[in-house]
Amino acid sequence: MPLSRMLLAATLASAPFIGHAAEPIKIGDMNSYTTLAAFTLPYKNGWQMGLDEINAAGGVLGRPLEVVSRDDRGNPGDAKTVASELVSKEGAVVLFGTILSNVGLAVADFAKQNKIVFIASEPLTDTIAWSNGNRYTFRLRPGTYVQAAILVEEAAKLKAKRWATIAPNYEYGKSAVEAFKKLLSEKRPDVEWVAEQWPALGKIEAGPTVQALAQARPDAIYNVTFGADLTQFVREGTLRGLFEGRDVVSILGGEPEWIDTLKGEAPKGWIVTGYPWYDIATAEHTAFKDAYMAKFKDYPRLGSVVGYVSIKAIAAAITKAGSTDSEALVKALRGLDLKTPLGPIVFRASDQQSTMGAYVGRLTVKDGMPRMVDWRFGEGAKYLPSDADAARMRPAE
């Protein structure tokens, strides 16, 4: 084909078919796809599936949704550049995603400065909803406070009085321990905190750490480590008998993302928050799970649910607002209720935190895989601070 014809063909192919299909609404997604691939790829699958469903049903406001997805490169400075690219260059009208708390906070700050709505899908830090909250940032996942509060309810029932804690040494670990200690001490004034360990994230020296915890002779242990640290902690702890005759409460310990690495070695009897995808029998969840497994030939992780709900929330907000204007979206998102695979949620108007909850149960092993048993669902609304308290924690607008 001569060059001129090729150019002509290319021009035609890229030209919008006016009246044929409406211009898509662009949404910007950013997450740590390279730094935390294990956690974020299931998340990406989740929103991909939600997006396909939305567009199959005709999109929103008669226009298809399009997601422009970027790696946030795992650090706040680069994430700002990426956010700017998505908004200024790609024309995204809403941002969503992020998992690392410092990256989430940086994008939230960008949202505030640029008056663009940001659904912080996965960061666990509560400062994003409270002390650093802003008008344009909405957080989907239950933060450390809610997760800790759900666990404390179970922990308070234990006989244990002497407690030890182990957490990775950064904001998440610190606030997860702080909230747990505060809430448990309130419910059980008789508990004592006898030891704490703060391994550097991803660099635990499990042997000495386990020894140090055992030396304090606690009745129970509260664990916040996850990922490779958790695996090493469990192996060393089991070998050295740390968990024998002790209760262990472990935040996020039942999330398949983190615990499935351990396979048959998952520690039995631990009280964990997590996601028992294999046993949730509600119609909404079954439909989600079946569709997910059919599409990706893999089981859903918690991140998959979060990704799926994120995009659904955005679509619902745009529909409710009737436009993609940031101010209209903020109004629509405040108090927006939504059906999700984990049950109905609301984005509270007071602190812009969703009421998504978490499952709590005990770990066991079935067919060589970690499973949660005796679990129940903790509704986020029940554990969040009251609307008035939450609003007080936020800076004035």
Next chain:
Amino acid sequence: MGFYVVQFLTGLAGAASLFLVACGLSLVFGVTRVVNFAHGSFYMLGAFVAYSLTKWWGAGLGFWAALVASSVIVGALGAAIEVLLLRRLYRSPELYQLVATFGVLLVVQDAALALWGPDNLLGPRAPGLSGSVALFGQRVPQYDLFLIVLGPTVLLLLTLLLTRTRWGRLVRAATEDRDMAAALGVNQRHLFTGVFFLGSLLAALGGALQLPRAPATLFMDLNIIAEAFVVVVVGGMGSIFGAFLAAVLIAELHAFGILIFPQVTIVLVFVVMAVVLVVRPWGLLGRPEDARHRTPTEIATPLGVPRCLVVIGLIAVAAVLMAWPAMAGDYGLKLATEVLVFALFAASLNFILGVGGMISFGHAAYLGLGAYGAALLVSRLGWPMEAGLVVAPLAAGFGALLFGWFCVRLSGVYLAMLSLAFAQIAWSVAFQWYDVTGGDNGIQGVWPSAWATSPLVYYYLALAVVAAALFGLHRVASSPFGYALRAARDSSLLSEAIGIDVKQVRWFGFALAGAAAGMAGGLYAFLKGNVSPTVMAIPVSIDGLVMVLLGGVQTVVGPLLGAATLVGLKTEIASATNVWRGVLGALIIGLALLFPRGIVGHLGRWHRGGRP
């Protein structure tokens, strides 16, 4: 009592892997003088390959066979990289090799992700050693006892290899004086490849040995590499026994440190290194470096490029920079501002590297100090941006005066590592001190004053500041002080003899570079609107080095071009693909091979008709 004995033993077990990795690194450095960032990648690959082989061959004996096989396979890979890549770079300045190995690290990261997937992979426990034994009323894993024996065994075998075989003697001769060994007819090619094989094999063995204790993860490379360097430096470069001693020292300090102060883990190794280097500038068992050590980069000659060419180049660059806003939107402006900020950062690093001859692995510390200085002033005290921009270079300059006083007493790689140690200590302070610095979440809401909020105005502001700073650095470099610094770089003995106070000149040079980096940090804080500890983390220091080396050390334009290349590549590739690390790594390797003098350095060379 029993507890402390067992804690000691546990520490010893922890030292084993660290020792294996570090002694491999030490061997490689001793002979080839390559600061090999890819060494951590071999450690990681050792674990992954062993995992796959164990799965294939079955646990039982298969595990032990996999341990050996994966070490040999990865060792061979190391040798292949030496032959295909590093061999072509031995005659380049030291830092070009470093940058190339950094490229290898990036490529391996994405290759491992593609081959093994994102999940952590947990291998079986060591067959035959999967239980624990009771010692002093405590339970000790059998595998720990195996590791405790293994460390000294490997030390002994290596010592025998190095002292009792002909090959070992050649390795030691080359470590002692590479040129003399070559002059005496030792085939360096074979020797270097052999050492690389052995070094990579040891790293892989260290990684594979972790399998019964920890899963294979994609973070293993970066997690081990800094610590391995620390062990090598604390022990003394090229000293195997020193590496063993240092590994044990660090593991034991760790084991007992957490009993008193559990938060110490985050910075312990770097504090140890700083203390050791301040007290013993060549590590525990190292010897003073050869006084004739090469300069880290191409030497920056003041009048290398014809005057007219410089002027034409500067006018062209200035025209592009002034006209840029007309071509770019908000995003393009922000990106261009970022390029300017990093150009200043790279130029300040270039100043101590090229003019001062001092390698810094921790230059991000000063970028960070400037950024934090400005951010704290604005967010905590409510001062305006203008004050923040004044304080930024002062804060960083003060920090550089403090750290520099210790650093300039050292030279070569030891200086580089001490600067890294200080940077990590500064990083950990920012990371830990929640009440002031906001910890790892950092400080939000550091936005410019109202008049400078538009990306266009801020771009011109940054352009003005950066241009002034670059001009200032250039003037200093060609002032009497700059010549004194060059003299100190080229021969500290001769400089002392003609009355130059070498330490003081280097100290002030270091502080000036720190202040300039701090200026860049201040601009960075207001550009991004937030500051977090990642701004002074190791990757930023490495980025700085990559920019300097891409641009070449000769000119004012070099850092600008280097910064534009790296920032541009990173953003463009990252927005096009999620395997950006691999693509970037491959490009860095390619550039290092094609332009061993940096891009601008080559332009200048072509102009002179290929004369150096």
